[in-house]
Amino acid sequence: MKRTFANRALGPLVLGVLALLLGYARANGERAQFAQATAALSQSERTALESAPGLAVANAIWALGGESAVKKMLKSELDRLPEADGVARGRVFVRFGIVDSNPDGQAAVFFQACAADQNLCERPALIAAAERETRARFVEPGQHLPLYLTSGHPQVP
Amino acid sequence: MTRALSFDLVWPYVAGAALGYLLGTLAVPLFSALAGRGASTARARVGLVLREDPQAPLAAWAALGADVQAVRTSFASPEREVFDLVVAVRGMDNGGEADFRRAEQFCRALSWPRCDRDALAKLKEQSRP
Numbered sequence: 001m002k003r004t005f006a007n008r009a010l011g012p013l014v015l016g017v018l019a020l021l022l023g024y025a026r027a028n029g030e031r032a033q034f035a036q037a038t039a040a041l042s043q044s045e046r047t048a049l050e051s052a053p054g055l056a057v058a059n060a061i062w063a064l065g066g067e068s069a070v071k072k073m074l075k076s077e078l079d080r081l082p083e084a085d086g087v088a089r090g091r092v093f094v095r096f097g098i099v100d101s102n103p104d105g106q107a108a109v110f111f112q113a114c115a116a117d118q119n120l121c122e123r124p125a126l127i128a129a130a131e132r133e134t135r136a137r138f139v140e141p142g143q144h145l146p147l148y149l150t151s152g153h154p155q156v157p
Numbered sequence: 158m159t160r161a162l163s164f165d166l167v168w169p170y171v172a173g174a175a176l177g178y179l180l181g182t183l184a185v186p187l188f189s190a191l192a193g194r195g196a197s198t199a200r201a202r203v204g205l206v207l208r209e210d211p212q213a214p215l216a217a218w219a220a221l222g223a224d225v226q227a228v229r230t231s232f233a234s235p236e237r238e239v240f241d242l243v244v245a246v247r248g249m250d251n252g253g254e255a256d257f258r259r260a261e262q263f264c265r266a267l268s269w270p271r272c273d274r275d276a277l278a279k280l281k282e283q284s285r286p
Contacts, residue, residue, distance in 0.1 A: 012173030019174040023181025033217035034224075038197030038205050046197065052204030053228050055286035057239045063283040064269050064276055069235070076236075136283050139270040 054080065062095060063138055070099055070142065090117025094129050097149075099142045106148035123149075199224035200231070206249060208286055218252045225249050238267055246281040255281055 038046060061073040077092045093113035097106045113129075114121040120129055127149050137143050202224045205211070225244055232240050244250055245260035257277050264272035 008169065012169035015170050016173035016177035019177030020181035020184075021177075023178040024184050026182065030214040030216040031220040033213050034202045034205055034211070034221055035197050037211070038201045041205075046201045049201040049204030049208065050198065052207050052286040053200060053232075053240065054236075056207045056243050056284045057232065057236050059286065060239050060243050060280055060284045063280050064264065064271055065239075066268070066270055069267070069269070073236075138276055138279055138283075 059136070062133070062142075063136060066139070067099060067141055070095070074099075086117045087119075090114075090120050091129070091133070094120065094126070095133050095142075098130055098133055098137075098146055100146065101141070103146075103148050106146050110148065199227040203228045203249070204286070207243070207247065207284070210247070210253075210285070213253065215252050218249075222250055235267065238263060242267070242280075243284045246277055246284065 038049065041049070058073055058077055061069050065073065074092055074096050078089065081088050081092065083089070090113045093109050093116055097109040097113065100106050100109055110120075110126060113126065120126045127145065130145055130149055134143055134145060202221065206221060229237060229240055229244075242260055242263040245256045245263055248254040248256060250256075255278075257274055260277050260280075261272050261274070264277065
């Protein structure tokens with residue numbers, strides 16, 4: 001009786017072990033390259049990667065999107081980004097200032113960029129950041145520095 | 158009678174194989190968790206590919222397909238269509254090779270001002286987070 005059971009169990013057991021090795025090899029092999037690379041990163045790096053798809057979409061809209069698509073994206077970025085992420089919010093405000101056609105609006109938005117990211121409070125740094133953003137945009141409006149940054153706020157007569 | 162006998166003989170093999178394969182597949186994330194390494198998410202894996210443009214075998218790109226779909230569903234329209242465009246220019250569903258023809262279709266559907274090849278090639282670089 002015992003011998004019969006052993007005989008009957010041995011085949012499925014061997015097959016089960018082979019299947020286990022196959023499953024492990026598939027899960028741990030070439031298919032899992034990206035999973036392994038991600039799992040090897042620190043928790044903070046993985047958290048940063050979580051926001052990368054959203055950032056890629058925002059960058060794509062900034063690169064080629066029309067004015068309305070860009071403004072909509074910038075508003076949703078400001079809703080999405082936490083107050084603590086000052087650098088990212090500062091970048092959004094700089095982009096806002098570039099596509100804003102009103103010098104008063106530009107002044108207000110660049111002030112907000114400075115409030116979000118202290119590195120943007122000095123005029124040369126703000127201009128450098130704006131130049132980086134204009135180089136990353138391939139359609140109008142937004143391919144040139146705004147009036148507020150090139151010649152300051154227009155004089156009111 | 159014969160059919161019942163065949164089933165009695167076959168099912169332990171089927172069950173053994175299925176259980177073994179399942180355990181083998183689950184072993185990787187289980188060992189990672191036991192070793193103190195957090196399991197990666199679909200969003201993080203897609204983020205990694207977007208950030209680093211890695212070289213990888215076709216099997217890895219095929220496995221990424223499910224992750225791309227998972228991330229895609231997390232976006233609402235029109236960001237979802239923009240994500241499709243990014244996926245096409247970065248070749249994330251094409252073994253890492255940009256598919257500019259599909260990208261142009263997505264771009265035109267978005268009614269963006271420029272959808273020419275030169276612009277899409279620039280977008281490939283610019284979409285890197």
